[in-house]
Amino acid sequence: MREFYTKVGRKLKQLRERSGISQEKLAAMLELPRPAISQIERGERTITADELMKISKIFNVSMETILDLNKEPEVVISEPRQQSKTKAITQIRINVPQKNLSKFREVLLYILDKVGSKQNIGETVIYKLLYFIDFDYYEKYEEQLIGAQYLKNHYGPTPIEFKKIVDQMIESGDVEKVKSQHFQYPQTKYLPLRKPDLSELTATELEVIDNVLNRLSDKNAREISEYSHGDVPWRTAAEGAIIEYEAVFYRTQPYSVREYPQ
Numbered sequence: 001m002r003e004f005y006t007k008v009g010r011k012l013k014q015l016r017e018r019s020g021i022s023q024e025k026l027a028a029m030l031e032l033p034r035p036a037i038s039q040i041e042r043g044e045r046t047i048t049a050d051e052l053m054k055i056s057k058i059f060n061v062s063m064e065t066i067l068d069l070n071k072e073p074e075v076v077i078s079e080p081r082q083q084s085k086t087k088a089i090t091q092i093r094i095n096v097p098q099k100n101l102s103k104f105r106e107v108l109l110y111i112l113d114k115v116g117s118k119q120n121i122g123e124t125v126i127y128k129l130l131y132f133i134d135f136d137y138y139e140k141y142e143e144q145l146i147g148a149q150y151l152k153n154h155y156g157p158t159p160i161e162f163k164k165i166v167d168q169m170i171e172s173g174d175v176e177k178v179k180s181q182h183f184q185y186p187q188t189k190y191l192p193l194r195k196p197d198l199s200e201l202t203a204t205e206l207e208v209i210d211n212v213l214n215r216l217s218d219k220n221a222r223e224i225s226e227y228s229h230g231d232v233p234w235r236t237a238a239e240g241a242i243i244e245y246e247a248v249f250y251r252t253q254p255y256s257v258r259e260y261p262q
Contacts, residue, residue, distance in 0.1 A: 004246035006043030011066055013041040015059045030054055048260065049232075049252045067236035067247055102200055104146050104165050105174065107133065109196035110209060112175065115217040122180075122187035124155060124221040128228050129212055131157035131243075135233060136257045137208045139248040145205055152237040155221075156228035160242075166190065185221075211257070231255045 016026055016037075023041075027034040030051055039045035047055070056063050111129055115121050130148060137145035150157040169175045176191040198206070216224055228234055232255070233247040 003043075004244060005046060008047060008067060009041040009043040012047070012055065015055075015061065015066070016041075019059060021058075026058070029058055046249060049250050049256070052250050053252070063232065063236065063250070067232070067244075067250060100144075100147055101165060101168075104148065104161065105169055106196045106198075106200040107146055107205075107209065108166070108169070108190075109174065109192050109194065110198075110201065110206075111213065112190055112192040113196055114210075115213055116190065116192060118217065120220040121217065122189050122221060125217070125219065125224050126190070127158050127162065128156055128224040129216060130159050130162070131228065132212045132216060133209050135231070135245065135248050136212060137205065138245050139251060139256065139258050140208065141204065144245075145208065150243045152234055152239055152241055152243055154239075156225040157234055157243055183220075187221075208257075 016023070021029075023037040024034050027037045030037075032051075036045060040047055052063055052066060056066060059066075107130070108126070111126060112121075130146065131150050134144070134146050134148055134150070137143070148159040148161050150159050166175065166177070170177055173193055176193055178189045178191060180187050180189055201209075216227070219227065232250045232252065233243045233245070236247050236250075237243045
């Protein structure tokens, strides 16, 4: 997380120096003490969502530009003794520990058990539900729930590990993959073949999952994709790049799920 704040601070310093604005002047414009600007630029203090919006107006740039933390080449997902490649812009090796695989499986089964029978719950909607479960939990508790990696694409956040894990779940008899149609559009649905193991999930994790399902599970693929496009982590990622979890702390309403001190 410190590395993320350092990059944001570096971007702010570049914008400030390019505009010929001193730390004292920027502090006055943001109604902050001057040392706060120095701390932000060194990555020692976070920028609140309100401060971020003010900074974007001061320098006439989008929040996406301020939080532009893009990486480069290709993503490689790896598990012990196995490798698979997913084409993207970024080169990162993602090791998927066994505990994360177990958590992913049980969360997916929980989602399918609770809302999977709804006509709108196809693969695209599941992708977005997983994204909001992961990012809401991270914003609220600063810890990973599933900890999946999500790519930004035209249709919204896509969990990189999903296909590999679901293929394993199909093979082990945990889920069944079904091709169907929803309002004349092709749809991929997943049917749970066993109940989720709730011992894998804590009370706080279940609370976050239920909140996401209650809030978003009635949306169809188009609606939830469009909704995901308004979330700061998705907005600030480059097309085809991995979405940064740390960007969740710059969320604005109605996406933020955490009460921040004033």
